[in-house]
Amino acid sequence: MLKGRLSGFVFQLLAFVLALVFVSLILIAAKASPMEAYKNMITGSVGSMRKFAEVLVTFVPLLLVTAGLLITFSAGLWNIGVEGQIVLGAIGTAWVFRQFVDSTLPAGLIITLAIFGGMAFGALWASFAGALKTFGGVNEIFGGLGLNFVSTALTLYLIFGPWKREGVASMSGTEPFPDHFSLPQLPDLRISLWALGIALVGVVIVYFILQGTYFGLKLKAVGKNFRAAYLLGIPTWQYSMYSFLICGALAGAAGAIQVAAVYHRLIPSISSGYGYLGLMVAMLINYQAVWAIPVALFFAALNIGSIQLPIVMKLDSSLAGVLQGVLVLFVLLMEGVRQKFVKKA
Amino acid sequence: MITDLFSATVLIGILASGIRLATPYLYAAIGETFGQKSGVLNLGVEGQMLLGCFAAFYVALTTGNLWLGLLAAMVVGALMGLAMAYVTVNLQAQQGISGIGFYLFGLGMSELLFQRLMGTVETVKGFPKLSIPVLSGIPGVGEIFFNQNILVYGAYLLVPLAWFVLNKTTLGLKIRSVGENPDAADSLGVSVARVRYFTIILGGTLSGIAGASLSIALLNVFQQNMTSGLGFIAVALVYFGAWRPFGVLGGALLFSMVNSLQLWIQVLGIPVPSDIAVMMPYVLTILVLVATVSRVRAPSALTKPFEREN
Numbered sequence: 001m002l003k004g005r006l007s008g009f010v011f012q013l014l015a016f017v018l019a020l021v022f023v024s025l026i027l028i029a030a031k032a033s034p035m036e037a038y039k040n041m042i043t044g045s046v047g048s049m050r051k052f053a054e055v056l057v058t059f060v061p062l063l064l065v066t067a068g069l070l071i072t073f074s075a076g077l078w079n080i081g082v083e084g085q086i087v088l089g090a091i092g093t094a095w096v097f098r099q100f101v102d103s104t105l106p107a108g109l110i111i112t113l114a115i116f117g118g119m120a121f122g123a124l125w126a127s128f129a130g131a132l133k134t135f136g137g138v139n140e141i142f143g144g145l146g147l148n149f150v151s152t153a154l155t156l157y158l159i160f161g162p163w164k165r166e167g168v169a170s171m172s173g174t175e176p177f178p179d180h181f182s183l184p185q186l187p188d189l190r191i192s193l194w195a196l197g198i199a200l201v202g203v204v205i206v207y208f209i210l211q212g213t214y215f216g217l218k219l220k221a222v223g224k225n226f227r228a229a230y231l232l233g234i235p236t237w238q239y240s241m242y243s244f245l246i247c248g249a250l251a252g253a254a255g256a257i258q259v260a261a262v263y264h265r266l267i268p269s270i271s272s273g274y275g276y277l278g279l280m281v282a283m284l285i286n287y288q289a290v291w292a293i294p295v296a297l298f299f300a301a302l303n304i305g306s307i308q309l310p311i312v313m314k315l316d317s318s319l320a321g322v323l324q325g326v327l328v329l330f331v332l333l334m335e336g337v338r339q340k341f342v343k344k345a
Numbered sequence: 346m347i348t349d350l351f352s353a354t355v356l357i358g359i360l361a362s363g364i365r366l367a368t369p370y371l372y373a374a375i376g377e378t379f380g381q382k383s384g385v386l387n388l389g390v391e392g393q394m395l396l397g398c399f400a401a402f403y404v405a406l407t408t409g410n411l412w413l414g415l416l417a418a419m420v421v422g423a424l425m426g427l428a429m430a431y432v433t434v435n436l437q438a439q440q441g442i443s444g445i446g447f448y449l450f451g452l453g454m455s456e457l458l459f460q461r462l463m464g465t466v467e468t469v470k471g472f473p474k475l476s477i478p479v480l481s482g483i484p485g486v487g488e489i490f491f492n493q494n495i496l497v498y499g500a501y502l503l504v505p506l507a508w509f510v511l512n513k514t515t516l517g518l519k520i521r522s523v524g525e526n527p528d529a530a531d532s533l534g535v536s537v538a539r540v541r542y543f544t545i546i547l548g549g550t551l552s553g554i555a556g557a558s559l560s561i562a563l564l565n566v567f568q569q570n571m572t573s574g575l576g577f578i579a580v581a582l583v584y585f586g587a588w589r590p591f592g593v594l595g596g597a598l599l600f601s602m603v604n605s606l607q608l609w610i611q612v613l614g615i616p617v618p619s620d621i622a623v624m625m626p627y628v629l630t631i632l633v634l635v636a637t638v639s640r641v642r643a644p645s646a647l648t649k650p651f652e653r654e655n
Contacts (some may be wrong), residue, residue, distance in 0.1 A: 026454075030461045078441050080388075139643060141386070141441065145577055146633075152574075153628070255506025276445055283442040316460035318569075320368040325392075328446035329432060336436025 004055065007338060008286075015334040018110075019256045019327040022159040026322065032315055040312050041305030041319075044057025054191035057262060058300035059252035060191075060199040061086070064286075065278030067206040069248030074210055075271035075325050076223030081129040082149035083275030085122040086318035086330050091154065092121025097177050097259070098163070107180040114181070115198070115256040122252015123245045125151065132235045148275075155268055163266065167290045183261040191340025192261045199257075200293075202250050207289040211245075217242060251275070264270035299324060359602070359609050360489045364497065365563060367594075367601035368373055369394070369555040369572075371500040372594045373579035376551030381583055382511060384435055384524040384542040386644035388417070390552050391576025392451020393425045397556025398558070399455040402464060404569040405469050405560075413629025414469075415496075415557050422553020425451065426546040434541045437650035448576075456569045465565070469567035472496055496554070499543045503551075507590040519617035520544060527651040537651045554575070583652040585633050586646065596633065 007113040021235040024034035033153035045055050065082060072079035079085075095118035100110045125147065132143040163174045210216040222239045230236045258270050281299055306320035373390050378386045395457040405414030425447060432443045472494040481491040506552035522530040523540045531537050555576075560567050578600065587591030603625050 026457075030457065032461070099572070139584070141388075142581055145581045149578070149581075150628075151575070248572070276449070279442065279445055283439065290634075310460065314460070316453075316457045316462075318453035318456035321449045322457055323453075325446045325448070325450030325453060329443065329450065330429070331444065332432050332436060332438040334442055336438060337430070339437075 007341075011338045012318045012331060014131035015330040016191050016327065019323065019330040020333070022326050023319070023323050027315075027319075030174075030315075031287035032313060036313060037309065037315060037319065041302065043305075044308045045301035045305035050189060052311055053186070055193045055297070055300045055304045055311075056196060057299065058303050059259055059297050060195045060307065061272075062277055062300055063199040063292060063296045064250050064254040064257070064280045065163075065274050066296050067203040067289070068247035068254075069278050069282040070206050070289050070292065071219070071243045071250075072247045073282055074216070074223050075219050075240055076226060077133070077240060077243060078141050079126070079129065079144060079244065079247050080141050080275075081126065081147045082176065082247065082251050082278060083271050083273075084144070085125045085257070086255040086265055086271040086275055087151040087155055088119075089118035089122035089124040089265055090259045091118075091151075091158065091255070092252060093256040093259040094158075094174065094177075094266040095121075097181050101178070102280065111181060111183060111260055114260060115253060118256025118259070119249040119252040122250070122255060123248040125313070126248025126251070127241065127243040128162030130241045133244075134240055138311040140159070155270065159266060159268060173247040173263070173265045173269055176265045181260065182264050183257070185261070188269040190262075192257075195261045196256045198253060202253060203289060203292050206246075206250070206292075210289055215242075216231070229243075280324060284331055285329060355609065355613065357485055359605050361492070362608065363495055363598065363605035364407075364489060364601035365601075366604055368497050368500040368558045368563065369575055369599040370579055370582060370597035370600060371503060371594065372551045372555035372558060374597060375503050375577055375590060376548035376555070378507065378586070378588060378590060378593055379511070379520065379544040379551075380548040381647055382524045382588060382644055383541050384527060384644055384649060384651070385541055385545055386444065386580075386648045387426075387429060387447075387545060387548055388441055388577075388580060389425065389447030389451065390444075390555075390579050391572055391574070392448040392461050392547075393453040393549050393552035394451075394556035394559075394572045394576045396425060396451045397422045397553030398571060399458055399562040399567055400553070402469060402560035403458070403470075406463075406467060407645070410529045411469075411472055411561055414561050415554065418553040418557035421549045422549040422551070422556070423546050424549070425552075426549020428540075428619040429544045429549065430545040433545070433650065434538050437474060437652060440648050440650075452570060459567060459569060466566060466568060468566050469561060471560075472562040476566045496558045499554075501559070501594075504590045504594045505594055505632045510513030511590065521644075523572070523651075524646050527646050531651070531653055541651075552579075555579070566583050571619075577637075584643075588609050599629060599633070 020038075027034040027037055044051060046052050065086065069079060069082060093114045096114035097110070098112075103110065129140055129143045132138040135138045159171075159174055161324060165175050183194045185192045210220070218229070219232050219242070220240055221232070222236050226236055229239075253268060254274060257270070259266060263270065277299060281292065281295050285295050302320040302323055306317040309315040309317050309319055319327055351576050358635075372393060377387060398423040399628050401414040401418035401578055404417040405411050408414070429443060429447055432438045438625070458604050474492055475498070477491040481487040483491070502646070511520060519530065519540050522533075523536060523537050527537045556572065559571060582593055582596040585596040586594070607625055
């Protein structure tokens with residue numbers, strides 16, 4: 001077993017190196033210096049406290065989404081609708097804020113309510129995908145894709161319709177919420193320790209659900225063998241729904257934080273692609289919750305580190321996406337190679 | 346005014362642009378249909394389209410030859426398909442994940458290349474309108490159907506062709522059997538791997554054309570992330586169309602017609618609240634989604650890697 005794990009680690013490392021080599025080749029072909037690009041990405045992400053704080057701002061929603069997806073993956077479900085669940089979380093939070101704009105209640109209470117509101121909306125949206133799957137027989141991938149479009153539409157509708165800015169509505173989003181509606185941030189840095197705390201609590205809870213509870217065990221049984229689990233008397237459809245609800249709540253929390261701690265309003269692309277990125281992270285860590293933190297942190301660092309590339313090197317910040325995509329593909333590649341090795345041995 | 350919408354010229358305009366706008370959906374979704382029929386879900390369509398989009402545009406811009414541009418898009422799409430086939434067939438990787446990997450790769454790569462090779466938004470003169478003699482002279486109908494560019498005609502010819510290949514040829518039978526029961530197909534001597542390689546590469550090629558149709562036939566420009574979710578809609582269209590080429594055609598037309606209507610409403614300045622216009626295609630998605638519930642059954646082996654049992 002240990003040997004299996006060790007070889008798994010070696011192959012993942014190899015995949016990482018190969019991905020770097022591959023991207024370097026692309027950069028060389030595009031007449032850019034790979035070394036300089038990587039150097040810029042490192043200094044751009046951990047070069048200063050301010051930049052590292054930005055990395056954490058990206059890390060928080062990504063970690064929450066990844067944690068949620070670990071639950072649905074454990075139940076054998078492909079919750080690609082997670083993008084929409086983030087969006088609905090943001091909408092829920094914005095909705096609660098709007099109810100209390102003129103309220104005299106303490107800000108802390110309102111923010112708490114708003115975050116729970118976001119989680120509830122996210123869970124509700126996930127339950128749609130779950131219901132389509134369990135009662136309608138709609139594969140969760142297609143249902144999720146459809147619901148993602150609808151969530152985008154809902155956001156646009158709100159921004160251009162009922163929640164329109166004074167004067168003219170625009171893609172820049174709704175009117176920003178008052179300052180006291182934002183999660184307290186560190187002085188001079190954009191990161192909120194509260195947000196970081198929520199994300200860490202989220203991943204710890206998921207870890208315990210999966211590793212230490214009977215519920216988690218049953219969930220994994222459903223994921224491993226749906227039919228066998230059913231025959232053993234586990235109410236499989238209930239477990240599928242639970243996993244959608246938990247994942248939706250966590251994704252909703254990610255959306256809530258995007259509103260309460262990052263953008264302070266609702267914007268059209270509020271999910272920022274964290275859903276798809278979270279799917280990648282969850283797969284890369286092979287559904288092991290312990291690895292969620294370092295890998296999500298690494299992906300966040302890539303995203304932030306690449307932001308200054310266009311200014312410094314006339315390279316696009318999309319290099320982060322290329323690197324992430326290639327990394328995932330090489331991990332899949334090496335995993336396949338490893339399987340072949342294992343079979344031969 | 347709202348009554349403007351019902352004048353003959355405007356109606357013809359709406360229908361003609363609806364027909365035109367269905368083009369990228371058709372190429373991408375028909376390609377995806379082949380893949381899914383053989384049991385492979387390709388979620389990387391969007392990435393393949395974006396790279397195809399860029400390749401077609403860049404080659405057309407630098408060589409001045411649209412056909413070379415189209416060829417470049419096909420090659421790029423086919424190569425992405427080849428890589429996808431290797432990962433999903435030989436390595437038996439999770440199809441959803443590898444698809445999203447290819448999506449991220451294509452998205453990033455097309456932006457990177459755009460930034461590096463062009464930097465600014467430029468335009469090309471895309472495929473010109475090709476009026477079909479006689480038919481294009483029919484009032485109304487001619488303008489709607491027979492006064493389009495060649496990639497539009499290609500997309501509509503592809504639909505019956507795909508139907509014929511899937512339902513009336515041995516190749517189609519092999520594709521369907523591999524998607525429904527790969528073990529049985531294998532035991533009858535059908536190479537599951539070869540069939541899947543074929544469908545995935547075909548899908549990639551068609552996605553490349555779908556991208557090219559945007560950048561050198563419909564919009565004649567390249568912008569970052571210009572497909573904006575179109576590839577994912579194409580994947581969903583396969584489902585809405587119940588894995589049938591003509592079903593896909595219906596879905597694609599429904600989407601493109603609503604889009605076209607929305608564009609014309611904006612152009613004419615009809616006082617329909619813009620939020621309602623923007624939402625129309627999405628509301629449609631829900632309706633179609635609800636309407637298709639339990640009506641269709643996916644190919645049994647969809648998303649399942651095949652491994653021969655010893």
